[in-house]
Structures are given as structure tokens and as C-alpha cells.
Amino acid sequence: MNKRYFITGIDTGIGKTLISAILTEKLQADYWKPIQSGDLDQSDSLTVAGLLSNSKSLIYPEQYRLTQALSPHLSARLDGIDIRLDAFTLPETTNHLIVEGAGGLLVPLNDTDLILDLIKKLQLETIVVSSHYLGSINHSLLTLEVLKQHQVPVKGIIFSGAVNLESQQFILKYSGVNHIGNIPVLSSIDKNSIKAAGKNLNL
Numbered sequence: 317m318n319k320r321y322f323i324t325g326i327d328t329g330i331g332k333t334l335i336s337a338i339l340t341e342k343l344q345a346d347y348w349k350p351i352q353s354g355d356l357d358q359s360d361s362l363t364v365a366g367l368l369s370n371s372k373s374l375i376y377p378e379q380y381r382l383t384q385a386l387s388p389h390l391s392a393r394l395d396g397i398d399i400r401l402d403a404f405t406l407p408e409t410t411n412h413l414i415v416e417g418a419g420g421l422l423v424p425l426n427d428t429d430l431i432l433d434l435i436k437k438l439q440l441e442t443i444v445v446s447s448h449y450l451g452s453i454n455h456s457l458l459t460l461e462v463l464k465q466h467q468v469p470v471k472g473i474i475f476s477g478a479v480n481l482e483s484q485q486f487i488l489k490y491s492g493v494n495h496i497g498n499i500p501v502l503s504s505i506d507k508n509s510i511k512a513a514g515k516n517l518n519l
Contacts, residue, residue: 319343319519320406320413321471322440324431326447326455328419331476333360334510335445335499336416337367342514345412348376350404350434351425353418354385360416367510376407389424399425406438415440420455421462432466441469443496446487448480453487460491472496474517 321339325332340347352359365375380399382391392399407413417423421432435442442463446456456473463470472494475484479498488495497517502509 318410318412319345320415320440322415322417322435322438322442323445324417324435324442324459325420325445326452326459328423330445330447331499332416332445333363334502334505335443335474335476336360336414337364337510338499338514338517339443339519340364340373340414341368341370341510342517343412343414343519344370344372345414346374346376346407346409347414347416348378348407349416349418350379351382351388351399351418352378352380353382353388353391356381356383364416367505367507369507369511372411374407374409374411379404387423388418389426392426399429401425401429401433401437404434404437406440421459432462432468435468436466441471443471444473444493446473446475447477448475448483453483456487457491460487460493470494471519474499477501 323332323336347364349360361375382395384391384394388399417431423431444459446452470493474496475498478501499513
């Protein structure tokens, strides 16, 4: 059975793209970033594509390409674009699929819909990316609680960056979610390190 995961984070800039590349390479999955907001010449899709070693993965084009590095709802408004939830359709593939979100769960897409609503529409199991900083316990548990309240299935959590066992153990114990693994700070980010990092993840 094919694995299809939506990758979300507890904050912006938490490492979702790096984790998405690692997961895509590990599973030799296809990759899709539904919304790219800003950096169109150095998009997350291009970043992931450049980090893959396998020849099986396909990178699907974004549904929305927004020019401003802002929240999607504002970037779309400035670009004169209306993001519609019913416009999103999963790519047709017989392969595993990694879908990367934009920011966290409650990032707005328009005046009424959030990233959370996109996850629910796509009906994907979710992987949460966390990283340790002051406030990360709160952000992690809030993210997991929102997913639970909205009955979104959670595959588990991945901790990215420097390890803080005290925080990590509390988050895992309190939430009861599956610990997929840790991705440490990589000394270099290239195809070899991406491929090696996936060996530490339990999917």
C-alpha cells in the first residue's frame, strides 16, 4: 500500500523542506508542494529535486506559485490570485507521495481556509516536524492537539536539529504520538547526507 504523508511544522522555517527531501529520498516517493509563496527561482520543489539521488521520484508542479514571501493569503492577494480550496487535487500517482505544507497548521490560505483545511480536504496522514527552542513544547503540543481535535490522522513526529531530550520526552509522553526519529544538524546538505539521514527514520 502506498504511503502518502502531509508534512507540516510547528512553526515557519522549522525544516519541513529538508525533512521532505529526506522522506522523499527514503521512500523514493513523489513530491508535491501545493503552494509556493516567494523564492520562485529557488523554490522548495527545486531544492528537493536537487537533493534526490534516486531516479524514481517525480516532482509535481505547484498548484499556486506566489511571488511574495508572505502568508499565502496575503501573497495571493498582492498577486491578484484567489486561492480556492476546491482547486486542490492530489497528483495521480501509483507511487508513495510526500506533500509539503506552507508554514504551520493555522496559516491562512484565504479569508476562510487554513492549511489545516487543505490537509483535511486531501485526507492525508500527517507528519509533524518539530525543533527545540524556547516555546517549542507549547507549539508542538498545540499543533498535535489541533490535529487530534479535527480527527486528522498523525503518523508521528520528527525532531529536527539539536537534541533536547527533556523537551522531546515530554512532548512524546504527553501527546502519545509515534516518534519517527531525529534529524540532527547536518554538517553538509547534499545528496549523500540526505540519503544517509533517512536511515534514522522509522516509517
